[in-house]
Amino acid sequence: MTQGSFSRQQVLKLTELSSRQLSYWRKTGLVCPQSITPGGHARYAFTDLVALRTAKRLLDAGVSLQRIRRCLDSLTRFLPAADRPLVELSLVVTGDVVLVFHGERAFDALTGQEWVFPIAELAAEVEKLQQQLPEQGELFSAEYNKRGELA
Amino acid sequence: MTQGSFSRQQVLKLTELSSRQLSYWRKTGLVCPQSITPGGHARYAFTDLVALRTAKRLLDAGVSLQRIRRCLDSLTRFLPAADRPLVELSLVVTGDVVLVFHGERAFDALTGQEWVFPIAELAAEVEKLQQQLPEQGELFSAEYNKRGELA
DNA sequence: AAAGGACAAAAATATTGCTTTTTGTCGCTT
């Protein structure tokens, strides 16, 4: 009995969703109540609550519903083990992107593309490359022109 | 003399850029050689190399040149202390977004918008909310219908 | 109270055509 079972009123209070949203999300399958009463009324489980609240937060952070849906779609593909991404996963967001942290990795929830390379490491990398060129060094010293660049 | 000074050939080898790109980037001010020889030839400093390679990596990760330029523009606004973002900053990327890690924070290089909320914390939060509702609990046990939802 | 339907405003997305940017290639000069 870890579940708990919440009525519509309770859910509205706990999630700060509008009644319309709750209905619509249910109808369109974004978050459905875990069970239904004999009278056809929704009963939301605790995990449903978490999912609803997560979706709400994503919305508030500027992620559109449609993007949320697409992310969920993708995630079932990339992480089939994650049954309910909105409940289980660790997400980070701006308006345009949803990042999923999973183990050591981070990837885009939508495209699955992995996020990469702390560029800090690049200096070291170039340094290594530098050693592959035996001949170069302080060969040139003249500096006739200073740059006025962007980067 | 931490600089080092690299000829065009060396730079091409080290950065895996095309000759055309090197020229164009120089002309458009993305990354310019630190100094010029009496004959008008480019001499790239070590930091230039790092900048070039960083830009190349961003490109490879799917960030367009134009976006890179705009990011650099923004960064000089958000982090005026960062003289050469491509050399100094710690960036993370997908095709659409460049994230900058700076101290404790992470923000979008383009918009400056801060990134937020590990959603993992949500469960705990809802649990807390739950306690504000004294009346609910395992009041309902009937489950007549299983859901077939997305999340 | 909860669900469902209907209508409309707002928000988001997709599409299309147009402009600008980036890159490659060739040829010429130093």
Add this chain to the structure above:
DNA sequence: AAGCGACAAAAAGCAATATTTTTGTCCTTT
């Protein structure tokens, strides 16, 4: 080898429009 210029293809961005999704409001039914 390095730089410069010109032409063209590819990629990216932009703006205006159409289409779809989401949400609110009102009304009816159980």
